[in-house]
Amino acid sequence: MANTVRAETDAPSDMAQLRRGVAGTCARYGGCDYETVNALLTLKRTAADLENYSAEYLKKVDLSPGRLSVLMVLNAYPDKLMPLSEIGEHLVVSRPNITGLIDNLVDDGLVKRIHHSEDRRMILAQLTAQGKEFMRTFVPFHLRVVNTTMAALSKGEKRQLVQLLDKLRLHLREVDIPKPEEA
Numbered sequence: 001m002a003n004t005v006r007a008e009t010d011a012p013s014d015m016a017q018l019r020r021g022v023a024g025t026c027a028r029y030g031g032c033d034y035e036t037v038n039a040l041l042t043l044k045r046t047a048a049d050l051e052n053y054s055a056e057y058l059k060k061v062d063l064s065p066g067r068l069s070v071l072m073v074l075n076a077y078p079d080k081l082m083p084l085s086e087i088g089e090h091l092v093v094s095r096p097n098i099t100g101l102i103d104n105l106v107d108d109g110l111v112k113r114i115h116h117s118e119d120r121r122m123i124l125a126q127l128t129a130q131g132k133e134f135m136r137t138f139v140p141f142h143l144r145v146v147n148t149t150m151a152a153l154s155k156g157e158k159r160q161l162v163q164l165l166d167k168l169r170l171h172l173r174e175v176d177i178p179k180p181e182e183a
Contacts, residue, residue, distance in 0.1 A: 004065070015045065057145055061138060062108075066093070068142070070101050071110065071127070075135045080127035081114070088124060110134055 019038055054065045063071075067160035069091050074080050087099040102125050105111035110131035116122035127135065150158060 015042065018045075031117050040086075052147065061062060066091075066097070066101050067105055070105060070125070071131065071135060072142075074111065074131070075125050075139065080132060081124055082126075083116070084125055105131070134138075 018041060022041065023034055026034045027036065049064060055066075058065060058068055066127050070087055071089050072089055073083055084102060085095070087093075087102075088095060091098070093101070102111060102113065109128055111125050112128050114124040114126055116124055123147060123170050145161075153161065
């Protein structure tokens with residue numbers, strides 16, 4: 001419990017009550033590693049805060065985080081052209097969600113759909129001239145926001161964070177989800 005008290009005093013106040021609750025739950029039920037639960041909750045809270053922060057600044061340019069992700073992927077590819085299925089794989093987004101994101105970007109004139117020259121069933125998305133111009137002006141602003149967002153961490157800490165998150169993602173791909181025991 002000593003680690004719990006230290007973690008609570010070092011934590012931003014928005015997490016202190018939650019962490020006290022986790023410590024109480026761990027004490028009540030046993031078989032609970034406070035540091036494990038605290039790390040997972042902090043990761044989830046940080047991801048939610050980053051998503052909310054992104055959504056807030058992207059509202060100013062009438063984008064959602066998902067739409068920005070599509071634009072960034074297309075912008076990174078040669079000819080700014082890519083199959084919808086590959087965009088979905090890169091962003092880990094389902095086919096209906098990609099379709100909706102592309103529909104909105106087409107409506108805004110930033111992206112166009114193109115049928116593949118050899119396989120008419122394959123649909124490609126490509127940045128339009130308007131989309132390319134938007135990205136030319138938006139990306140420098142976006143990168144400044146990203147740099148500001150991550151400024152709390154040193155380069156070494158950023159590398160370490162990436163290594164730890166990669167390690168966790170690889171573990172998640174290998175671990176079996178346990179079945180709940182009968183209550």
